[in-house]
Amino acid sequence: MDDLDLSSQPNDAYFKQVFSDPQRAALFFQSHLDAGLVALIDWSSLKLEPGSFIKQTLQQTHSDLLFTARLGEREVKLYLLFEHQTTVDAEMPLRVLGYMLEIMQANHKRHGLPLPPVLAFVLHQGPERWKVSPCFEDLFELSDAQAAALLPYLPKFRHALLDLTQLDPDRDEDHAQLRVVLQLMKLARQKRLAEFLVWIAAEMQRQGWSVPEPLLLLSYLYAMHTDTTIDEEQIAHSLEQHPHLKENIMSLAERLIARGEARGEARGELRGKVRLLEQLLGKPAMLDDTLRALSLEDLQQRFTALEQEYKARFKQG
Template sequence: MPDKREPHHSHDKGYKQLFSSKRAFLELLKTFVHEEWTKDIDEDSLVRVEKSYILQDFSEKEADIVYRLKTKGNDVIFYVLLELQSTVDYLMPFRLLLYMVEIWRDIYNNTPEGERERKGFRLPAVVPAVLYNGANNWTAALHFKEILAGYRQFEEHVLDFRYILFDVNRYDVEELYQVANLVASIFALDQKMDAGELIRRLRKLAGGLKNLGRDEFRQFATWLSHVFKARLPEPVQEKVDRIIGEVNPWEVEKMITNLEITLEEMQQQAEMRGLIKGRAEGRAEGEARGKVEATQDAICKYLKRRFGDASAGLQQKVREMTSLEVLDSVMEELFAANTLEEAGDIIREGINKSLQ
């Protein structure tokens, strides 16, 4: 059945793409599930279940990722169900139960009647798991029985299971640095932080990212582009896509530097716009002249920070412009200038407009 659902959170699509890879899913289990059965799993034992399990009572939601696996040395086949969450869902234990029942119902209905009625017929184990990347603590019950009223009185008789919780924001970042595989790196970058901290973490992860295979790195780059753009304003998102989309594993430090430059330019632009607004609005006397001087000061400061002492001649030319309309236009166009030469062309064009 095709997936017609829109992701209920922007990260869902990225994580679904990531864990559609058997290697990444296996890495998730082996890195973050410290149980004996994970030691016996390899890629050959994993099969992605290409089937949607849509629940009647939760028609807008469906199980995100289901893998079928057979452990080495025995005939036990069980399913690992991974549900992606960005907010706390207090009905999660109940919803997971419904998914588990749907899996069992599907297996039962597709097993020949003679086989399923044998004494030795067994339904496979289903191991439910939740990947949560929300900022708040996960406060939903981890055991199914905890959502049953009065379960303590009948504890020996009521249904129960405990799902695995991958709580992205609660992992210690230093431990994630030490692991430094694909999934750990993504978890380290998906924790709640601003774009500046994201760059700092990228630098710490650079060594491990260079060691990723080409396919793994493309998975990482796709995910990074998605999450990085979510922290940035729309005007610079296309540039971020270009920076990340063109890089190879051995050029990861170049990518980080280019992303850092983009952030610095964005910050400079914001500061300059704020400076223009603040200075222009702060002049009660000589208002028109005050706005012109404020805009000249802001442009010169931007040129100094962006291009250094080499921009001194251009700064002098900016002082020759007295039209506030032209100065505002020059300021906006300068943000797109990548070189001193491009900035010079913009300023000279501004001077020509001033003389007209």
């Protein structure tokens, strides 16, 4: 967990850290997929696949994880897409179709036929209620007669969906780990993280409460990075049932904050250099919002490309 960077994209980092654990991901799928499908999958075989299918332009609002599991004598792919933008994506079934095709094409290139089934699951953090149909065929506007004639020739599928705005984790989740994760993600989007600290303190007192300390530590850190108004007193009060966690949380938080500040300074310096090179080269300036959204690595690449172009022009001059 020392390598976890919550400073720039805490939602993405928390999602990936939590659900990259196959056992926790299996719990999630088992809790939110149809019972008949759950019974067909060998969950002990679930494993995380490398890589992402999200385009760079969407990485600020979408994250994804791909898993493989046994389905009888075959494999099934489970694609978990985390959607945390501020508005509901009306094109989600179309976007999901693109991801599913990429997954199947990559698998076909490696293994040929038959193709593995790909099950897509969208986890929506909000803040708006999800009002878009998860069915791909609903993207078309067809009369009944047109649908009857055309739909047999068109892709037909639906993605699974968990809309956190419509879930009460305290009531609807039986497993303690999922209850903590989903309650935190929901309250984080609603900017009610002080309530999460009160809630989790009460949860710790429940008989039979059992959440691994690394998950508790990660969850507190996510809360701290998502809501900077949370102070040490609130956290300490919440940790009365686990006082030994306090030192770990505070020390790790200090390291993460220091790392975030260092990365922030480096990004600010690189943005200035990029702006200067754009002016010297007479290039149209990148939009401020676009430039600020670039990661440290993307900024470095942008700066390096501009610097090489400048040096080449200087030599020619």
